[in-house]
Amino acid sequence: MKKTSEINIRDPFVPLSDGPVTPADWECLDGTLYVAADGTPYLVFCHEWLQVKDGEMCAMPLTPDLTAAAGEPRVLFHASDAPWSKGGGDNGDCYVTDGPWMHRCPDGRLLMLWSTGGYEGYAQGAAYPDNGEITGNWKPSPEPIFGKDGGHGMIFRGFDGILRLVLHTPNENPKERPVFLPISDEGGTIRLL
Numbered sequence: 001m002k003k004t005s006e007i008n009i010r011d012p013f014v015p016l017s018d019g020p021v022t023p024a025d026w027e028c029l030d031g032t033l034y035v036a037a038d039g040t041p042y043l044v045f046c047h048e049w050l051q052v053k054d055g056e057m058c059a060m061p062l063t064p065d066l067t068a069a070a071g072e073p074r075v076l077f078h079a080s081d082a083p084w085s086k087g088g089g090d091n092g093d094c095y096v097t098d099g100p101w102m103h104r105c106p107d108g109r110l111l112m113l114w115s116t117g118g119y120e121g122y123a124q125g126a127a128y129p130d131n132g133e134i135t136g137n138w139k140p141s142p143e144p145i146f147g148k149d150g151g152h153g154m155i156f157r158g159f160d161g162i163l164r165l166v167l168h169t170p171n172e173n174p175k176e177r178p179v180f181l182p183i184s185d186e187g188g189t190i191r192l193l
Contacts, residue, residue: 005031005045007066017067022060026073027051033066034059034102036134041066044112044134046097047075053089055079055097057114057127059134079116082125082140084147086117099152108132109188113145113153113165121149122171126190145190150179155190165190 005028007017022028027048034042040061047056060073079085079095088094101113112127124146129136146153150169157163158180165183168176182193 005029005043007031007033007043007062021062021067021069023073028058030099032100032102033062034134040070042134043069044076044100044102045073046100047073049079049094049096053093054095055116057097057100057112057138076112076129076134076138077127077140082116082127082144083142084118084123084125084144085140086119088117099154101154102134103155103185103190105185105188107186107188110134111188111190112138113155113190114140115151115153115167118144118147120147122151122169123147123149124151124153124165124167128188141189145183145192146181155183155185165192 005022009016027050028045031043031045034044042059042061044059047058049055056078057076058073059076061070063070079097085095096116098115104110110132115124123144125144126141127138129138149171150167153165153167155165162182165181166178169179184191
């Protein structure tokens with residue numbers, strides 16, 4: 001059975017798409033909806049390292065009703081593009097991509113949170129497009145945001161008004177727990193406070 005991503009709705013929780021929207025012959029996970037400035041919906045997802053060795057972060061346009069792909073997936077970047085990523089496997093040539101999360105900073109710049117294996121365990125990083133939009137050329141950050149065995153992050157603003165990064169750490173089953181880290185997204189980047 002392949003890993004795929006499909007579109008679901010809630011109340012009740014049921015499929016919206018007629019099966020997976022990711023390519024049938026791809027191993028995919030962590031599909032995340034992003035709506036571009038022009039209104040085009042995209043599914044941002046991981047093309048699994050289990051199939052391609054060097055995990056790919058991909059974006060694929062969706063139909064306006066979110067029920068199907070409206071074009072082919074485009075590779076935004078590979079896990080090994082991040083200088084802080086560390087390959088695994090027998091030959092050290094397998095690189096994971098996990099957990100895309102899209103975020104628009106106050107200055108209008110777009111970024112993507114994502115995770116991979118780093119030199120101190122699972123790591124949370126970011127990637128940035130050169131044109132401020134999903135259609136740009138993407139480049140991972142030169143350093144991880146959190147590099148000590150934690151990742152798969154998302155951003156939220158608490159009831160106290162503080163912006164936080166939530167991620168799980170350690171990356172060891174069953175010890176994984178959420179941690180909530182205060183952050184700043186000023187200047188088009190994520191910084192731990």
